[in-house]
Each structure stands twice: as structure tokens, then as C-alpha cells.
Amino acid sequence: MSDVHTHDNHAEHHHHEEAPHASFSGYMIGFLASVFLTAIPFWLVMGGVFESKATTSLIILAFAAVQIVVHMVYFLHMNFHSEGGWNMLSLLFTAVLLFITLFGSLWVMYNMNVNMMPGMMQ
Amino acid sequence: MSQSVAVNSNLDFVVRDHHAPNGTLLGFWLYLMSDCLVFAALFATYGVLSQSYAGGPTGAELFDLPLVALNTAFLLFSSITYGFAMLQMQQGKKHGTMIWLGITGLFGAAFLAVELYEFYHLIHIGAGPQRSAFLSSFFALVGTHGLHVMIGLIWLVTLLFQLSKHGLIQENRRRLFCLSMFWHFLDVIWIGVFTFVYLMGSMT
DSSP states (O other): HHHHHHHHHHHHHHHHHTTTTOOOHHHHHHHOOOOOOOHHHHHHHTOOOOOOOOHHHHHHHEEEEEEHIIIIIIISSSSSSGGHHHHHHHHHHHHHHHHHHHHHHHHHHHHHHHHHHGOOOO | OHHHHEEEEEEEEHHHHHHHHHHHHHHHHHHHHHHHHHHHHHHHHHHHHHOTTSSSSSSSHHOOOOOOOHHHHHHHHHHHHHHHHHHHHHOOHOOOOOOHHHHHHHHHHHHEEEEEEEHHHHTTTTOOOTHHHHHHHHHHHHHHHHHHHHHHHHHHHHHHHHHHHHHSHHHHHHHHHHHHHHHHHHHHHHHHHHIEEEEHHHHO
């Protein structure tokens, strides 16, 4: 009896510890997508494809966002059920804080520059 | 092999199961998320100061995009080779794991060497961190990322020794998982760096 019990425990143990089960195809999909999503932004900037800097910026930021998701899914094996959802919850919480920190700082400081030092804005 | 060990030592298992085996992985993930906030602050600082050249050189004048592309490739290759190391680990192949881990380390070292060369070059031509607010925030952000890569490399070499000494025991598997999260996380941060700092900085 004890043997069976141990064996069960062992299987479960392994299942928990190696919850993010990786596969060759998963890594290759992630890698090829990343190459694609990296090469295009570099080409857009180095080749000067678009006249407008704003257009290029928006497009390469979008590519970066997509690539971050690709890395999260295919390399970091993020999903909604690993660790009972706590991985995803902490990631979303971090993303909210990140958004507030980044855009809050840029927004506040931009407005301060415009209102306090109008002569310095190019 | 590990199975026979496990079956033979009942006590070991009871004790280990009470340790909540996946607690480490979740805890390490939470560390990475807090590290992410460190980078969020550094990105925000850079974003605010990225136009404050103080009459000094701009990003467009300084950044060498082919070099950045090379570095990006190194880091991306190191991500996929770490993935291969994890696949070898899942199949219980110690030597394969160590070989792919070694290749990952070489790519990481190449990345670090190129970045150090870039820093050395910038400081040499008088564009060091003290030149302008733009360069201070640039060195703070990119330097912090580079420091993380260096710590990852030290960790990786340590794990190579651990693996050669103890093999693919449960503790080493856990360490490999943690380092894999750390390594892929650094690649994610680098996506932000090359897009936000280098590519967007080269346009202005």
C-alpha cells in the first residue's frame, strides 16, 4: 500500500513541479515569431520606410507589445491556470502598475514642461 | 533513476511534499514581477529625460543600430538555446542540458561583451553618464539590464557546476526552471530596451 501511495505522490509531485511543460514546436514557433517581430521594426527604422516618425514609433511599439506577448506565452509558458492563476494575476497587477508609472510620468512631465517652460519646447 | 530513489526513500517524499514544491516557482515569479517594476521606473525616467541632451550628443548620433541588432540576435538565440536545455532536462539528459546551457552562456557572454564595448566606446568619446540627463538615464536603464545579464551568467555557470556534480536532481531542476524564467524575462525587458531606447532614439 505504501508503495502505491508513494508512487502516486511522486507522479503528482512531478506534475506540479514541471507544470509549464515545454515542447520543441512551442519554442520554435516563439523563436520564429520573435525573429519576424524583431526584424521588421529594425528594417522600418534603419531603412527609413515611413516619412513620419510618429507612424514608425506607433508601429514598432505595437510590434514590441506583440513580441512581449509571444515571449510570455511561448518562452515563459504563461496561462490562466498555472499556480492556480496567481502567476497571471500578479502579471496583470504588474502590468497595471507599469502602465501607471510609464504613462503617468510621461504625461505629467510633458505637461509640466509645456506649462512651466514654454520656451524650451522645440 | 530518480524514480527508484524516490520510491526507496518514503520519508524524503513526505517531508518534501510538505514543502509545497511549486512555492519556489511562484515566489520567483513574484520576484520577477517586482524586478519588472524596477525597470518600469527606469523606463519612465528614461522616457522623461530622453530629450534632455544638455547640448550634448543625441541618440541618433550615438546609437549604432547594426550593433544593437547583433546584440538582440545574441539574446534571442540564447533564449531558444535555453529552451532546448529545458527540453533536454525534461528528457532527463544531463549532458544535453549542460551543452545547451553552455551555448546559452556563450551567447549571453557575447551580448555582454558587445554591450561593454558600446559603453566603453561611448565613455571614450565623451558621451559618458555624466554628459547629460539623457545619457545618465540611458546608462542607468541599459546598465541595469546588463547587470542582470551578468548575474544570470554567474548563476548559469554555478548551475553548470551543480549539474556536473549532482546531476538532474529535483533541486537542480527547480534551479533550472527559475533561471529559465529569469533568462526569458531579461529577453522580454530587452524588447522594451531596443524598441523604446535604441530604435525610437535613433529616429529623433
